Amino acid sequence: MWQARLAATFGEGLGAIKHRGPDDTGTRVIGGLPGGRILALGHQRLSVLDLSSAGRQPMLDSRGRVAVYNGEIFNWLEIRQQLQGDGYSFSTRSDTEVLLAAWDRWGTDCVRHFNGFWAFAIFDPSPRDGGPVLALCRDRFGIKPLYLCIDDQITGFGSEIRPLLTACDKPMRVDPDSLMQQMIYEMQPNSPQTLFENVEEVAPATWRICHLSERRWVTMEYWSPRATPLRPRSDSQALEEFSWLLEDAVSMRLRADVEVALTLSGGVDSSAIAAAIRSNRHEAVKAFTSRFRNSPQLDETRWAAAVCRRTGMDHILVDVEEIDLDREERLLSRHIETIYTSFSQLVNWQVIKAIREQSAIKVFLNGQGGDEVFLGYERYYVPHIRSRGLWRPSGWHELIQCARHSGRGFAELLGFLAYFSGKSLRQWRYRRSASALFQPWLLEAPSRIQVDSLPEDKRELTIQETCGPQLQRLLRFDDRISAAFGIEGRPVFLDHRIVEFGISLEGHHKIRNGWTKHIVRRYLDSKGLPEVAWRKAKLGFPAPSAVWANDLLKKRVEAIRNSEFMRSVIRAGADPLELTHRQVMALILLHSVSSELNWQPLAGQPQSPAPA
Template identity: 30%
Template sequence: MCGIYGSLLPYSSQEVAAKMKLTNFRGPDFYGYKAIDLPNGKKLSLAHNRLSILDLDQRSHQPFVYDDSISIVYNGEVYNYNEVKKVLSNLGYTFRTTSDTEVICAAYLEYGKDCVRKFNGMFAFVIHDAKKQILFGARDRLGQKPFYYSTVGEGFEFASQLSSIQLHNQHLSISKNAILDYLSWGVIPDTSSIFNEVNKLPAGHLFVYDITSRHFETESYWDIDISKSPSFAGSYGEAKDELEEILADAVKIRLVADVPVGVFLSGGVDSSLVAALATKTTSEKIRTFSVKFNEKGFDESQYAAEVANHLQTDHHIIECDPKEGIDLVENFTDFYDEPFSDSSAIPSMLLAKYTRQHVTVALSGDGGDESFLGYHRYNWLTYLSKIYAIPKFLRLFGAEILKLAPNYRLKIISETIKNKNIDEAYLRTMSNSNATWLETPRNTLEFEELKYLFHKNKNIYERASDFDLKTYLNWDINTKVDRATMAYSLEARAPLMDYRVVDFARSLPTDYKFIKGNQKRILKDILYKHAPKEIFDRPKAGFTMPFKEWFKKDLKDFVLSELSENELKAIPGIKVGEVTKMIDQHMTGSWNRYSLIWKLLVLKQWLKTNGKGLSIK
């Protein structure tokens, strides 16, 4: 887990070093730089901030050179590298390190761009092929590792984080569409960034940049098959056994490291299953970590402690101090270098900060909800399906009745069921399209990812699951976890995002995952083989901050100061009067508007820190 950078622009070594210093928290163990003279008289700069995980020796420092003609900068892990290495060794390749970096280089020489199909991992890398005079790179299947790039003018520049491209760049402008996307989704979707001139490489894609012709081309090497319904023909018992075998291996290969490894343990199904399988994999005592909140309804640390006690792990509980949380709020954009409004980033950062004091790698339960239908909104789809089964005029009449209710939740339902079909109604739950507080709402029907939701080859549960994996998991969860853990030089690994798990989950009949309100059915039944069912017999809780109360109490003065009517005028795209009313609603308790408040606080902070002198267009 590291930070990478490269450029064909004429930056000096000092300027490149300054760019990398902005994100040296991603890899504090070693800074590497290499300048490569090109046949066209230009120079390629490659730089790397290393967080040493495998082969801690300096021989594995980057930029790494293999076979004289191949140079690489690489962020992430290829978990099956030993398996790939064995095949390559049998083909005659030799290796001088025990790292996965060298294996990627050899695999590229043997398989070309198809090498990425051999890798099971999370990664973003760029290879300079001196013989072909190309840059070849790729991002992992699910987008766990970030990759920003710019092809403006005659240059090409890439980085793990946006700030490295931003520094010393005189040609950037803020994207108005990206701001509107952020105000709708709470994140800036792929392939955009907050700057018009910078893009993100989509998950599951590779690219080739021809240095001579300056031609840049991307290609998808992995995707979800939306053409057919789930195809697994075996029994539920057979599916459970096969999935457990895949999961056990996914956990096992993620425990391989030359540094201490632990597990994030929330006490929920996903993280508990990962912890349980980890304890079965190694004879060493697994270290587990959880966050404790004092606010009622947010603290699940007691359940995590019960699981840890049953599994006999070395458990650590990290108490979330409101003051420490507030400090992170005020410095949020130092690590999330484009607007990002998932408030669970704050407890994620606190968890990472204290976990790093004990281990360098932590396994997480991320990815289980998307593949195994675990979110509350999937259960809501059951009721929504019944609503959309009734005649349209009755549905719209019911919506008007609900609109008159004093309870704001019923008003939200009213707006949701006014959509023309269940697909658009689900989309509305994921974005605030048609928001009254936006001057010009972004059309959320323009996104390419809607193809995963707007088709009829699968039922609504499977389509929503696919859509969330390509959007919410990629755009939100992976961004949150990468930045939160990297802020403290901690590597997070997610066994449930192993592509074998994802593919297998999509082959299963829906009722193996979700039946009669029993969400993540198959994961639970595997978990209950390792931990008592009684511990998990409770409603699902999200990993969120108690901002609803903090914004009315501890942070009230901060909110009212930062988002006063005068301050709101600095935020483009919003109706100041409408937003002021909505903030008042939150302070009086008539409507929970914490997500809007947090979204605006983050955007305002980012614009204040990064927007000076830049045009918005």
């Protein structure tokens, strides 16, 4: 029975994600299911394709199927044409209607046809293989979030955890092991585990299908990175294929019935996207770049300006230091729902906020994933040099080249080699820092967790970094930040064709002569931007971390000391004013999210005493 209490909490939970889709609200309640069950579906719409009411959700087809859907199928036009050839007709310009028709035509194989990102649910009252089903699915790389809350009485799913628990009338309880995994190692739990008890995450590239007659769940993986073999290419073949893939991925991601922008850091990845937009002869796009007037060592505007001059983009600078730091950081923590570890997320927050203030813009492209697919982080120098043999002439030659062509000096790279070559030193450093901050009982369970090693095989390294937990964390941050402002971010480099190309690409196309992301740099060079292509320093979205951390600590130190939750996790005698920068960051950001989400003290050992 659709109880009044559950109906109220469902509506409250749906309203709590209105920021994700401020343009429309839709609900559908389906009764008459086996066991007298009720299925309630709700959707907050961000109108990007077919802005009319015809595209509203939940969307019903002629056979009684219902879909709720977050994301975009970028090749929806091509799929619709294919389905029209098979006899299907369409009444909207919405990719949701294409999704329902594709499910009817191909069943669970429909996602193999999709180029995009998504988290969707389809209720099918009469599928081919029996009774009614509820089918949940998430895109290949987990760009769009999808969470489940399951117990004996209720099953709920949604895009964010706190609204999901509200809708299911469940409390938010932090799992201590998962919390310490994040705090010590800066790793989010692997799917299906999350930071919270009673909430699991649908894994990327996965179907979760509930057969409602039996309330039986089936899990199916539909894509695997290891299905893509290594394929040799010449330099010219590699560049030609990459150029076509990047420009076609950009072309698809420019499809929208609203204005599209670009976040342009001035780095290699976002600059390559800008060049690809120009190659598509697309109308002028606004490019947004963070500016640091007071911290010139962090400012990349000159590189971004050079890209905009070359591509004809309208360049908009965002002064991220002009910020109500306490207020904006609290809002960021509230929306992210977990602990982030770098104020670069706050810089990103400010840039996305500026985009949304341009009222017509609802979509932007970004370069997330480029570093993982084409090995752009400087830590990847370590397995690269080791693969050449550190004690052989070829290894020393590569070490010298890496020192010349990176923002690191020779001595610093030697330090990188020592630090990243094994797990034990990193493991010891992480735990030593945590033991000075957290209560001893909290450090016991995470002792079995191991940090990742960096494989020397570059195909394996690409797979690990692209499909592993580190990129998952960044994608979560990106999703929450863009959704907070009712705007959609589209990571171009996570077009599955580009990822499969990257997996199949030989290592010397990724790191060569000390240059990371060599194939992307060559593309930029071919587009007339050599000064950006072969720049050494890599910043991304930098932040004045020390200044911001000190400012926040001064403002919040008493609140941190008086917080019941913080006293349940922080070691007795730990003085916030005597901690390292890393520990201060952990303290500030943990207090921020715990206070914004009203986390209850962890039960384990006695709390640290309140200050006198």
